[in-house]
Amino acid sequence: MSGYVVGADIGTSCLKVALVHPERGVISISEQPYPMHRPEPFWAQNDAHDWYAALAKAIPEVLNSGGVDPKEVVALCLVGQRDLAVLLDEDGEVLTPVIHWTDRRDPDETTAIYDNIGRKELIDRSGTLPIPGLWLPNLAWTKNHLPQVWARVRHVLTPKDYLAYRLTGDIGTDPTGPTRSVMNDWRNEGWSEQTCQALGLPIEFLPEVKYRSWEPRGVLGESARDIGLAPGTTLVAGGGDDPAAALGSGVIKPGDISIGTGSSMSWRVVDSQPRHDPTGLIGLMPHVVPNTYLHEMVAVGSGTTLRWFRDTFGNDEPFVELISQAAKVDRGSQGLLCYPFVEGASVPFQDDKARATFFGIASHHERSHFVRSVLESIAYQYPSLLEVVKSRGLPVGTLTISDGEARSAVWNQIKADVLGVPITPAVHVEAPAMGAAILAGFATEQFASFEEAVNVVVDRGEPINPDPHSHERYTELRTEWERLRNVVYPDLAG
Numbered sequence: 001m002s003g004y005v006v007g008a009d010i011g012t013s014c015l016k017v018a019l020v021h022p023e024r025g026v027i028s029i030s031e032q033p034y035p036m037h038r039p040e041p042f043w044a045q046n047d048a049h050d051w052y053a054a055l056a057k058a059i060p061e062v063l064n065s066g067g068v069d070p071k072e073v074v075a076l077c078l079v080g081q082r083d084l085a086v087l088l089d090e091d092g093e094v095l096t097p098v099i100h101w102t103d104r105r106d107p108d109e110t111t112a113i114y115d116n117i118g119r120k121e122l123i124d125r126s127g128t129l130p131i132p133g134l135w136l137p138n139l140a141w142t143k144n145h146l147p148q149v150w151a152r153v154r155h156v157l158t159p160k161d162y163l164a165y166r167l168t169g170d171i172g173t174d175p176t177g178p179t180r181s182v183m184n185d186w187r188n189e190g191w192s193e194q195t196c197q198a199l200g201l202p203i204e205f206l207p208e209v210k211y212r213s214w215e216p217r218g219v220l221g222e223s224a225r226d227i228g229l230a231p232g233t234t235l236v237a238g239g240g241d242d243p244a245a246a247l248g249s250g251v252i253k254p255g256d257i258s259i260g261t262g263s264s265m266s267w268r269v270v271d272s273q274p275r276h277d278p279t280g281l282i283g284l285m286p287h288v289v290p291n292t293y294l295h296e297m298v299a300v301g302s303g304t305t306l307r308w309f310r311d312t313f314g315n316d317e318p319f320v321e322l323i324s325q326a327a328k329v330d331r332g333s334q335g336l337l338c339y340p341f342v343e344g345a346s347v348p349f350q351d352d353k354a355r356a357t358f359f360g361i362a363s364h365h366e367r368s369h370f371v372r373s374v375l376e377s378i379a380y381q382y383p384s385l386l387e388v389v390k391s392r393g394l395p396v397g398t399l400t401i402s403d404g405e406a407r408s409a410v411w412n413q414i415k416a417d418v419l420g421v422p423i424t425p426a427v428h429v430e431a432p433a434m435g436a437a438i439l440a441g442f443a444t445e446q447f448a449s450f451e452e453a454v455n456v457v458v459d460r461g462e463p464i465n466p467d468p469h470s471h472e473r474y475t476e477l478r479t480e481w482e483r484l485r486n487v488v489y490p491d492l493a494g
Contacts, residue, residue, distance in 0.1 A: 183195045239288040351489055
């Protein structure tokens with residue numbers, strides 16, 4: 001018998017929930033914001049309790065909106081950020097605010113921990129580029145600066161595994177859980193004993209990898225009522241936000257590419273085999289779809305730069321309205337250039353200490369010029385990232401734009417024109433939550449296959465083709481953008 005499924009995504013600034021029916025597709029969506037806490041310059045922290053409170057608001061909202069009784073929901077699946085480490089004591093209580101991956105409180109200390117263990121060794125073991133904000137440097141900071149807290153640590157969990165623990169009392173994770181920690185071993189799809197020893201963290205404090213993303217991990221008891229569901233609802237293992245986003249945008253076949261700009265810009269490439277990149281530029285992880293892998297590049301600061309601009313100069317204007325102003329301005333933003341490195345740069349070249357800059361500000365520039373220059377600066381990175389994908393011998397097929405940016409026709413056209421190839425926007429932009437709902441449905445046999453689930457749940461728009469004249473002009477503009485970037489940021493010159 002068909003039943004509803006719920007997918008939830010724990011993001012940087014909000015929790016999103018999707019209610020899906022296996023025959024009718026997407027029924028309703030809820031988004032519950034929570035604050036990013038910045039008690040000091042360059043600090044960024046989440047309160048883990050905010051995630052649970054947001055989940056308890058979002059699920060009743062989607063059920064009420066869809067006119068669905070909680071007893072009609074057969075499964076819940078959680079996905080979320082993998083970069084954040086939630087520290088628990090022996091009683092399962094949260095010990096500290098959760099250091100966010102955008103946190104840049106001590107770049108020199110981050111460099112030291114990576115150099116001491118060995119960057120090459122870490123890339124070889126983890127398949128991940130050692131950048132600031134991930135588990136390893138954040139745990140090292142806690143150990144060095146909060147020794148009394150460190151002494152009480154007994155469990156370290158990802159956000160979605162923390163919520164699963166709150167709901168079931170079970171501690172565990174799936175193979176995507178360790179993949180942005182730099183403490184994992186990609187070969188065994190688990191944790192690295194060597195890296196844990198180097199940090200001085202007992203490996204048993206880390207959650208056992210004991211579920212596949214598409215498998216049930218338990219059944220909710222009375223805790224279900226706290227979040228608006230009924231006891232007996234199946235909890236599905238879930239996975240990381242980026243692989244879930246790929247699934248939620250229909251990216252499940254080798255060569256399919258999902259591109260999303262949230263706080264960062266992520267490229268996710270599906271492959272039939274695990275290909276380790278010795279440079280670490282392309283991260284490696286299992287996909288949340290059986291027998292496939294995901295290669296990932298994450299450009300930090302991209303979406304955060306746009307959010308910073310909106311929050312500082314946009315009077316909290318909705319992103320769709322803010323971005324629409326870019327249509328008033330011609331290609332190149334009339335000479336205004338932006339380098340969107342508010343939190344450093346990571347790919348294709350790395351400079352953790354890089355900071356954002358606007359160049360060429362003139363008296364004729366208005367807010368719309370600044371908006372377009374930010375959008376163009378993010379798009380200017382696309383060709384280099386596509387070249388990295390091709391240079392590693394990865395298959396290249398359809399490029400799908402997911403996340404909130406897919407709503408913007410003007411930004412999508414900029415990206416297609418800069419890149420010179422067609423891109424396809426997703427209609428429903430809450431891709432990680434959609435992917436979570438698909439996992440919930442597959443685990444409880446609401447869908448016979450992932451292909452069937454994608455056909456029911458995922459809706460794509462028409463491909464956006466590049467304009468030949470605009471592509472030619474943008475190639476000239478991007479060349480100038482890169483030339484100046486290499487002067488101002490020599491570490492990004494390659």
